[in-house]
Amino acid sequence: MTNKRKLILITYDQSNGTHYRRELLDFFGDAVDIEIHTICEGLGNGLSGDAVLTLSPISNNRLTPHLKEEIEIIHGSKVLTKAAYQRLMDLPKGTRAFLITTNKTASFDMATYLYQIGVNHIDFVPFYPGCTSDPTLDIAITPGQTRFIPEHVRQVVDLGWRRISLDTFMSLMVVLRLKNEAQIERLYHLSRDIMSHDFLTTPLDNVSRLKDMLSMMIDEIEDGILFLSNAGRPIFENNAFHSMLNLDPGLRQSPDLLNYLPEELTRQMSGPEAFDHKIIHIAATGQAFTLSKRSFYYYNNHSGFLIVLKDVQNIEKLEQKIRLDSVKKKYTAKYTFSDILGDSRAMSECIRHARRMAATDYPVLITGETGTGKELFAHSIHNASSRCEKPFIAINCASLSRDLLESELFGYEEGSFTGAKKGGKKGLFEFAHTGTIFLDEIGDMPFDLQAQLLRVLQEKEIRRVGSTSTIPVDVRIIAATNRDLKQMMEENLFRMDLYYRIGMFSLHLPPLRERPGDIPLLAAAILSQVPGSHPMSQELLKTLSVQTWRGNIRELKNCVEYMAYMTDGPLSSRDLPSGYVPGPEPGPAREVPPIFQELPLRSRKLCFSILNALRERPMGRTRLMEALGNSFTEYEVRTMLEYLTGEGCLLPRRGRGGTALSPEGNRIVLEYLNSGKNG
Incomplete structure (x- = not known):
């Protein structure tokens, strides 16, 4: 037995909720559980279910905060019965009457609805609880809300409760996945009793127009479309199907169409089974197509097959577009x-080292957090090298699937896989011959492809997919990653031999928080690209300098541009987006011993924090991150752990005991603490 669906029903008050809950249960039976929430009594918080149906005007912005998670919201509509509509139409023209509902919004909503369905001969006077009554009116019209009728009214036209509309039920059936023959039958019977704006009451000329529009849309599809009945007879085919097979226009909608199709095509179509993307070759014309055959159903009844024919040449064009999009900045x-x-100083050192690396022809590995400018350095190294006049090709190793990445890098031979281009295709290494290829996010390259990349570095040759021969290439490789490749080697996620091949020249870019002195220069450059004048206060620059900038320059750019576009004139800390607040004044709590002086101040502080935390007891990296209060990134902690181990301050990890202080590390901690007591 399938699980019940849960529906959250939003109405104005409990009376409406009870009524429409009963109507929904009459339609869906025990397939749904319905939970009522009303605007009058408050919606509550943490609402959860398979769908929300609101039958009272309420915006998504107002409703969403009450939901526990993202749920499909259906704004339902209500309609009159045909009998109630006729009662209104029988009233004399010029009749002036109260229109009585539960509230002001519902009153105007009801009036609008009545005018839309053609009840425009009555002068409606909205009336609802709390509204001033007009004693001159003695006629009241209401959709079942008789409890609000003023006492002096003599004639009441009770239209009865409005019914949930057909399109609302259809939306619920789709969202709750309850569409079946029984529901369709109930909709049909319901349509005979209530007013409707859907296809059941649409004039025949509109239905004909809709059919023509659908036919035109199908004819605009570039793929060939053919509908076959269960008996294998053609029902409909589009223009593309005829043009792709060069068929006589006189065969359009002909019952004999199949007799004129290529034998290679009809043979594949004749079986009862469905399939996707079979390759067929038409011998007479030399054409190649992919053929798909899919069953289609009408209200759970198998009604035939859909044949989809795609021209392989069009697929190749699309593949070429995807390939070009994956190659950044072209060549x-x-x-x-x-x-x-x-x-x-940190950035000046990086540039100085990068210039020297550019003068060589060896691979370069650029590491650093996201947004630190790794691609900028890759471009600069190429332009400062002897290959600057040659191709520069960049590709993101994380953006493509394993197979697509392999064919992009190394190319493929004709017939090497389904849909392979006739004559094969060059890979990016061939296009980059004599130039540079930039492998961004190399840490996300699949492990088996790393072996092929290693071959390029060692043998200076590539082998296309599906080929047994090699092609010599002369390419310099620049790689970049924000991942810890050493840790990945320990976990067998990155090849050690490849790491030492690409990491001979390694360039680590410092995060923005380690070079706060560059922030004014960077912020000014960002503002120069924004319209208007936006000078920054010293207070703002000071605030920016103490942020952690996990997204580095990219995050700084977003922050500064936000302030510039949201503010006219000078910028101050008050203009910062939420989440950016002035930090505490950075002041040393104690004198720092004269060690680790080669490290930046933030790294030195991290070293002392690590040693102090491990003084209590050995611990693993996760516990250590918690002890540090998550003030540093995992990459920073891992890097400093390796540094401290190399300096003899930590004992190498063994088993699950965690990292522990060495005697030297303990001595440094005591010296650090004593310096604070004496200060």
Whole structure:
């Protein structure tokens, strides 16, 4: 037995909720559980279910905060019965009457609805609880809300409760996945009693127009479409089907169409089974197509087959577009070292090292957190190298599937896989011959492809997919990652031999928080690209300098642009987006011993924090991150753990005992603590 669906029903008050809950249960039976919430009594919080149906005007913005999770919201509509509509139409023209509902919004909503369905001969005067009554009116019209009728009214036209509309029921059936023959039958019987705006009351000329529109839309599809009945007779085919097979226009909608189709096609179509993307070759014309055959159903009854024919040449064009989109900036490096902003010592050192690396022809590995400018350095290294006039090709190893990445990098031979281009295709390594290829996010490259990349580095040759021969290539490789490749080697996720091949020249880019002195220069450059004048206060610059900037320059750019576009004139800390607040004044709590001086201040502080935490007891990296209060990134902690181990301050990890202090580390901690007591 299938699980019941849960429906959250939103109405104005409990009386409405009880009534419409009963109507929904009459339609769906025990297939749904219905939970009522009303606007009058408050919606509550943490609402959860398979769908929300609101029968009272309420916006998604107002409703969403009350939901526990993202749920499909259906804004239902209500309609009159045909008998109630006729009672209104029987009233004399010019009749002036109260229109009585539960509230002001519902009153105007009801009036609008009545005018839309053609009840425009009555002068409606909205009336609802709390509204001032007009004693001159003695006629009241109401959709079942007789309890609100003023006492002096003599004539009451009770239209009865409005019914839930057909399109609302259809939406519920789709969202709750309860569409079946029984529900369709109930809809049909319901349509005979209530007013409707859907196809059941649409004039025949509109139905004909809709059919023509659907036919035109199907004819605009570039793929060939053919509908077959269960008996295998053609029901409908589009223009593309005829043009792709060069059929005589006179065969359009002909019952003899199948007799004129290529034998290779009819043979595949004749069986009862469905299939996807079979490759067929038409010998007479030399054409190649992919053929799919799918069953289609009408109200759970098998009604025939849908045949879809795709031209392989069009698929190749689409593949080429995807391939070109995956190659960034085409084949030209865009940036140089002059485009890199930063006067800090850390950044100046990175640029100096990168320039020296550019003068060689060895691979370069650029590491650093996201948003630190790894691609900018890759472009600059290429433009400063002897290969600057040659191709520069960039590809993101994380953006493509394993098979697509392999064919993109190394190319493929004709017939190597389904849909392979006739004559094969060059890979990016061939296009980058004599130039540079930038492998961004190399840490996400599948493990088996790493072996092929290693072959390129060792043998300077590639082998296309599906080929047994090799092609020599002369390509310099620049790789980048924000992942810890050493840790990945320990976990057998990255090849050690590849790491030492690409990591001979390793360039680590510091995060923005380690070079706060560059922030004014970077912020000014960002503001120069934004319209208007937005000078920054010293208070704002000071606030920006103490942020953690987990997204680094990319996050800084978003922050500064937000302030510029949301503010006219000078910028201050008050203009910062939420989440950016002034930090505490950075002041040393104690004198720092004269060790680790080669490290940046943030890294030195992290080293002392690690040693102090491990003084209590050994612990693993996860516990250590918690002890540090998550003030540092996992990458920073891992890097400093490796550094401290190399300096003899930590004992190598063994088993699950965690990292522990060495005697030297313990001595440094005591010296650090004593310096605080004496200070």
